[in-house]
Amino acid sequence: MNIVFLMGGKNDSQSSGDYPIYMAEVHNHLILExxxxxxxxxxxxRIIFCVKKHDIEQYHVDFIARALTDNAVIVPICGQTKGAICSALLACSYIDNNEELILCSVDDCVDQPLREILQSFREQKCDAGIVTFRSVHPRYSFVKIDDNGTVCEFSEKKPIxxxxxxxxxYFSKGSDFVDCAKNVIRKDNTINEKFYISQTLNEMILKQKKITVHSIDNQFFHPMKTEMQLASYLKRLENSLESV
Structure with a gap:
């Protein structure tokens, strides 16, 4: 099993001191931690960190990651890529294989244990799996599901x-993600001049791969796309740590 944290995107929100969001701190705990x-x-x-070279040089994120876990792999992102697909493919040498792969955004937090989510995907013997919540805000990716529960289509920034x-x-084989990601790029199928992870799932559909949906209640999902969302998550985290 390989985990890839995508840490190269732009975000309007910043933690105090102009540090990246994932370095916001509550009771001496970073969001990254x-x-x-x-x-x-x-x-x-492995936990693979695809992180901006600027953040490595400016904030020593590589040292932070290695201090927090002994299975860290650092993949520097030099400059601005054309989206999450390109950032993830920088880790190609670690994930183009038959091992399971989970791609995560470092600034989206889910409260349901990852073990439960992974077990759900494994039990259904899917080729790929996604976690969903309820929203129609165009800042997100979306999936359309038919009356039989079959995944039909994915969209980016368009609430279908x-x-x-x-x-x-989740991908049961990292090589499936790599192959589909390369297909998206070959087709030059950009959205707002970027390539998104959700687009690889449309390629999985074209290959007739099985995709499973794991739905969670909105109370278990904590995005940090705006200052308000970041403040809300930090408050929840603070309350959680105080109760420990």
Whole structure:
């Protein structure tokens, strides 16, 4: 099992001191630390951090990651890529294989244990799995599901359903993701001049691969796309740590 944290995108929100969102701190715990603890619940072989070279040089994120986990792999992102697909493919040498792969956004937090989500995907013997919550806001990715529960289509920034994606993407084989990601790029199928992870899932559909949906209640999903969302999550985290 390989975990890839995508940490190269732009975001309007910043934590105090102009640090990246994932370095926001509550009771001496970074959001990044909380995210690492979350994925460690499934005992991955590697946790791969696709992180901006600027953040490595400016904030020593590589040292932070290695201090927080002994299975960290650092993949620097030099400059601005054309989207999450391109950032993830920088880790190609680690994920183009038959091992399971989970791609995560570092600034989207899910409260349901990852072990439970992974077990759901494994039990259904799917080729790919996604986590959804309810939203129609065009900042998210979306999936359309037919009356039989079959995944029909994915869209980016266009609400084709109320099923928004929570930025946890599972592939039973990392090579499936790599192959589909390369197909998206070959087709030059950009959205707002970028390539998105959801587009690889449309390629999976074209290959007649089985895709499973795991739905969670909105109370278990904590995006940090805006200052308000970040403040809300930090408050929830603070309350959680105080109760420990």
């Amino acid at each position: 909380n995210q690492i603890n979350y994925v460690q619940g499934i005992s991955p072989e 359903s109320k099923n928004a994606l929570a930025s946890i993407y």
